[in-house]
Amino acid sequence: DAGVTQTPRHEVAEKGQTIILKCEPVSGHNDLFWYRQTKIQGLELLSYFRSKSLMEDGGAFKDRFKAEMLNSSFSTLKIQPTEPKDSAVYLCASSSIPSGQLYFGEGSKLTVL
Amino acid sequence: AQSVTQPDARVTVSEGASLQLRCKYSYSATPYLFWYVQYPRQGLQLLLKYYSGDPVVQGVNSFEAEFSKSNSSFHLQKASVHWSDSAVYFCALSMISAGNKLTFGIGTRVLVRP
Numbered sequence: 257d258a259g260v261t262q263t264p265r266h267e268v269a270e271k272g273q274t275i276i277l278k279c280e281p282v283s284g285h286n287d288l289f290w291y292r293q294t295k296i297q298g299l300e301l302l303s304y305f306r307s308k309s310l311m312e313d314g315g316a317f318k319d320r321f322k323a324e325m326l327n328s329s330f331s332t333l334k335i336q337p338t339e340p341k342d343s344a345v346y347l348c349a350s351s352s353i354p355s356g357q358l359y360f361g362e363g364s365k366l367t368v369l
Numbered sequence: 370a371q372s373v374t375q376p377d378a379r380v381t382v383s384e385g386a387s388l389q390l391r392c393k394y395s396y397s398a399t400p401y402l403f404w405y406v407q408y409p410r411q412g413l414q415l416l417l418k419y420y421s422g423d424p425v426v427q428g429v430n431s432f433e434a435e436f437s438k439s440n441s442s443f444h445l446q447k448a449s450v451h452w453s454d455s456a457v458y459f460c461a462l463s464m465i466s467a468g469n470k471l472t473f474g475i476g477t478r479v480l481v482r483p
Contacts, residue, residue, distance in 0.1 A: 260412070287468060287469045289469075289470065289471075291473075297475075298459075298473055298474070298475040298476055299459070299473040299476075301470065301472075304468070304470050306468060311468065311470075312470065347412060347413070349412075349413075351469040353468075353469070356401050356403075356418065356420070356463060356469050357403075357415050357418065357469075358413075358415075358469065358471060360405075360412030360413040360414070361412050362410070362411055362412045363411075363412055
């Protein structure tokens with residue numbers, strides 16, 4: 257079975273640019289999560305979807321971060337405009353109900369100059 | 370609000386030695402508890418999980434963890450580590466009311482010396 261696929265693996269952006277990160281969850285999973293990972297803050301939840309409906313978006317990330325589930329097998333995370341402090345690894349994860357176990361992609365490493 | 374604390378940012382052990390990673394949680398009820406591992410340049414992988422029942426749970430690669438409600442803890446252990454166990458280990462919890470959303474600790478980086 258294919259796991260969670262994230263693209264691109266690496267992205268370099270100039271300050272002020274718009275970037276879009278992509279995620280394909282495990283087939284058949286109902287829950288999809290976007291997390292941001294930094295050394296200082298650890299893993300922070302950006303967005304949580306259940307069956308394509310937005311269940312939660314991290315309050316601190318609302319203004320420039322927008323996650324969408326275009327269909328049950330594809331999600332995007334848009335950051336607009338980017339700032340240097342957005343440099344981090346962005347992890348996508350999916351889960352089935354009610355397993356509780358999250359399956360993670362390898363992450364997209366974003367560097368904003 | 371729920372939280373997870375991993376008090377040790379880094380742990381260094383020699384190959385063959387035992388390992389214990391500490392995890393404390395804060396939540397008003399009994400949560401679901403997890404340990405994940407992250408190897409370099411990879412995503413997180415599940416080591417083990419606790420939902421209910423026997424407080425000692427076995428996981429992959431001979432890891433085990435013990436749940437203590439009285440101490441609000443879920444410590445991870447391994448009797449004899451291998452160099453390949455060098456990684457970052459995350460403790461996490463989820464709440465029944467919040468679906469499968471996980472709250473993570475900051476992680477503990479483990480370095481196994483040959």
